[in-house]
Every structure is written in C-alpha cells, then in structure tokens.
Amino acid sequence: ELKVEQNPLFLSMQEGKNYTIYCNYSTTSDRLYWYRQDPGKSLESLFVLLSNGAVKQEGRLMASLDTKARLSTLHITAAVHDLSATYFCAVDLNTDKLIFGTGTRLQVFP
Amino acid sequence: DTAVSQTPKYLVTQMGNDKSIKCEQNLGHDTMYWYKQDSKKFLKIMFSYNNKELIINETVPNRFSPKSPDKAHLNLHINSLELGDSAVYFCASSQRGLPPYEQYFGPGTRLTVT
Numbered sequence: 338e339l340k341v342e343q344n345p346l347f348l349s350m351q352e353g354k355n356y357t358i359y360c361n362y363s364t365t366s367d368r369l370y371w372y373r374q375d376p377g378k379s380l381e382s383l384f385v386l387l388s389n390g391a392v393k394q395e396g397r398l399m400a401s402l403d404t405k406a407r408l409s410t411l412h413i414t415a416a417v418h419d420l421s422a423t424y425f426c427a428v429d430l431n432t433d434k435l436i437f438g439t440g441t442r443l444q445v446f447p
Numbered sequence: 448d449t450a451v452s453q454t455p456k457y458l459v460t461q462m463g464n465d466k467s468i469k470c471e472q473n474l475g476h477d478t479m480y481w482y483k484q485d486s487k488k489f490l491k492i493m494f495s496y497n498n499k500e501l502i503i504n505e506t507v508p509n510r511f512s513p514k515s516p517d518k519a520h521l522n523l524h525i526n527s528l529e530l531g532d533s534a535v536y537f538c539a540s541s542q543r544g545l546p547p548y549e550q551y552f553g554p555g556t557r558l559t560v561t
Binding site: 385 | 478480482488489490491492495497502503537541543546547548549550551552553554555
C-alpha cells in the first residue's frame, strides 16, 4: 500500500527566509503533484512532476522530483506572508488515484 | 467561468437523514472523482468515474452511493448520515490517460452532521 509522508507537518518561518518541505513516498512512481490549500478553500494545483529529475519553478516556489529516492521537495525562497497556506504533495501510481501526504501547514510571519 | 462546481457549499443536517451533493465540470474531462477531507485535513479518495463507469471504489460504507448521469456530472448520495460523515467533500476532474494527468478540484462541500 502506497504511503506518502510529508515533513514538517507545521512550519513557522520568518519573512525573507528559505526552507524546504519534503515529501517521501513508499512505492515507485513518476507522477507527483503539489497543491496549495488556503483555509476554507479548495486545492490549487502548483506543480506537476512527471519524470525523474524534474524541476519546476513558479515565483518563490521550486519543486523537484527524485524517483529513485522516492522523494520530492518544495523549496521556498525568501518567504512572504502570502505564501501562508497548507501544502500537500500527492502521488499517483498511474491509476489516476491521488494518494495525498499529510500536508504541511506553513505560516510566514514578519 | 467555474471549471468544477459543487452544490451546496454548506450542508448541515441531522443524523439519520439522507442527503446529496452535486458536482459539475465544464472542462470537457472524461473522469471525475470524490475525495473526503477530514477534520485533520487528511484527504482520501472515495470514488472515481470514467465516462459514467465506476473505476475506483475505495473502502467506503455502502451508505455512500455515487452516480454519474453523464461525464460532466458526478453526484454523491449519502444515506443514514452519521456524525463521522462530517467532513469536507471535494469533487475533482481530469482527462484520463492524457499528460499531465492533473486533477482540478471543486470548491468543496462542508457537511456537518449533528
């Protein structure tokens, strides 16, 4: 059974700092997704990673995928308050069934 | 110009009642899903339909019955509601077998059972 683990579960960081969220999964897959969820809102797709070594960047966020290590990272550069949200990674075993990680609640303070 | 829409947004009801949630997508996708997000924010897939055919049916009580009248609509009917059914239910859609295989989520329906 596929397990997806994220860490940390909660991250409080100061504006301007850098940090990385980790997503480990237990079964080989080359489909990994990152979503953002604001309180009381839906899930917004951030990145789709479909191959080993894939790296994608959007603004202050950069996601990467290492399928051999079964690891994806979401790196935050020079955090700003607007990035405060919960971030989920999700893995698909080529079955269109997304298995979500536990989520990382990010809080950025001045 | 909503891509995936759900109704209602909020649903408050008593134990034992039967309720339905509706989902519609205008993205032209052929696959739709129901996910449940519990109070700890954990997301789990419940069902998936591809062109009106059930393709994913997770371990969900049979009080939950999805129905897909066409590939743009997927409804969820829940019988004999229990306290543990309180959660946010998200509908999603995607185009199966076509990269990037991305799933687009609706706004969610917050179900509260009292």
